[in-house]
Amino acid sequence: xxxxxSTPPPLKHANLQLLLEYAWASGAFTATDAMSIGLTRSTxxxxxxxxxxxxLVTKLPNSRQDGTYQKGRPARRFQFTSDAxxxxxxxxxxxHLTTTVSNLRGKTLSSGQVEVDxxxxxxxxxxxxxxxxxxxxxxxxxxxxxxxxxxxxGVPAPVDARGLxxxxxxxxxxxxxxxxVTVFDAEVPIIRVENDALLAAVAEGSVGAGxxxxxxxxxxxxxxxxxxxxxxxxxxxxxxxxxxEMLGLELVAGAEGVAGLGLRASRLARAxxxxxxxxxxxxxxxxxxxxxxxxxxxxxxxxxxxxxxHIVAEVGGMLARIAGLVVSLFDPARVIVAGGIAPGAEGxxxxxxxxxxxxxxxxxxxxxxxxxxxxxxxxxxxxxALRSVRDGILDL
Numbered sequence: 001x002x003x004x005x006s007t008p009p010p011l012k013h014a015n016l017q018l019l020l021e022y023a024w025a026s027g028a029f030t031a032t033d034a035m036s037i038g039l040t041r042s043t044x045x046x047x048x049x050x051x052x053x054x055x056l057v058t059k060l061p062n063s064r065q066d067g068t069y070q071k072g073r074p075a076r077r078f079q080f081t082s083d084a085x086x087x088x089x090x091x092x093x094x095x096h097l098t099t100t101v102s103n104l105r106g107k108t109l110s111s112g113q114v115e116v117d118x119x120x121x122x123x124x125x126x127x128x129x130x131x132x133x134x135x136x137x138x139x140x141x142x143x144x145x146x147x148x149x150x151x152x153x154g155v156p157a158p159v160d161a162r163g164l165x166x167x168x169x170x171x172x173x174x175x176x177x178x179x180x181v182t183v184f185d186a187e188v189p190i191i192r193v194e195n196d197a198l199l200a201a202v203a204e205g206s207v208g209a210g211x212x213x214x215x216x217x218x219x220x221x222x223x224x225x226x227x228x229x230x231x232x233x234x235x236x237x238x239x240x241x242x243x244x245e246m247l248g249l250e251l252v253a254g255a256e257g258v259a260g261l262g263l264r265a266s267r268l269a270r271a272x273x274x275x276x277x278x279x280x281x282x283x284x285x286x287x288x289x290x291x292x293x294x295x296x297x298x299x300x301x302x303x304x305x306x307x308x309x310h311i312v313a314e315v316g317g318m319l320a321r322i323a324g325l326v327v328s329l330f331d332p333a334r335v336i337v338a339g340g341i342a343p344g345a346e347g348x349x350x351x352x353x354x355x356x357x358x359x360x361x362x363x364x365x366x367x368x369x370x371x372x373x374x375x376x377x378x379x380x381x382x383x384x385a386l387r388s389v390r391d392g393i394l395d396l
Contacts, residue, residue, distance in 0.1 A: 316351020
């Protein structure tokens with residue numbers, strides 16, 4: 001991995017960071033091109049030589065060598081070294097660990113998922129599994145932990161600024177985040193542990209439906225319901241990381257707790273089947289009752305099944321009440337439904353759009369679905385790791 005010979009003095013550090021940000025966002029460039037950042041050509045050349053020496057910038061063939069030279073002295077050309085290191089993003093869910101390895105421009109090099117048995121899970125086994133799957137995924141790209149500049153791990157628990165989760169009444173938060181921030185602290189310089197819904201919001205704000213929006217809420221709906229909240233361009237965390245946990249839904253009439261949207265749909269469908277309230281021939285009767293899941297309900301509703309459509313409308317009403325609560329508190333311009341349910345959630349969202357205006361005094365926000373699918377947390381983890389590395393790369 002790249003190495004700076006020493007920590008530069010403050011002014012030089014600021015200039016190096018400014019030039020590095022320019023290089024990171026550019027293709028091939030010359031020192032003259034980089035003068036747009038406000039530094040003199042001679043200063044830029046000196047800084048570029050230093051960045052090249054430590055491996056963060058690559059010197060390219062000049063214009064004479066690459067055949068584009070016309071006249072005058074050929075300019076030296078440079079390019080940010082995107083493979084100077086890698087970053088790792090992990091979605092450490094209750095029943096899976098999804099690991100993505102990316103270069104420093106965010107290009108995915110490798111991604112994989114392993115299943116976790118929640119019943120056999122423990123803090124120790126979870127820490128060991130995290131280390132193993134990250135190491136194995138790195139190996140598929142030809143890297144090891146020494147080549148990782150930053151890692152970010154998303155967990156279904158509140159997480160404070162130090163990467164720690166508060167105590168939970170039944171220990172769930174400690175099982176899902178057993179001090180992950182210390183697993184790689186001997187090898188990886190930048191380690192972040194974050195709430196999964198917060199990372200979903202990072203993903204949407206970086207490459208998804210929240211791009212260009214300073215005020216939006218991302219609802220992450222898996223087995224449970226969480227929210228990543230961005231106000232005035234800033235992610236909200238809270239003292240213990242609990243802003244997006246949505247535990248207050250347990251106290252709101254009609255919100256029906258923190259169960260995810262798919263789980264709500266499957267519960268309603270199973271109850272309807274058990275009570276013989278489903279018409280013969282319905283797709284909801286095509287599998288045993290206990291095997292009905294949210295995907296089956298959404299697909300049946302999309303295909304026009306009346307019973308499934310009624311359930312989807314009911315869950316959409318729940319979504320509207322949850323959105324109404326959050327909109328009343330944080331006044332977003334956009335609400336994004338994300339997670340594994342998002343690809344099939346248009347019916348839910350349409351039902352929620354109909355009910356939401358009657359629940360609000362504030363202007364009604366856009367209610368949209370994410371295009372990032374079930375990998376949204378992993379995408380957000382990579383983006384958050386990249387941002388952390390970009391902010392601290394000169395201090396590594």
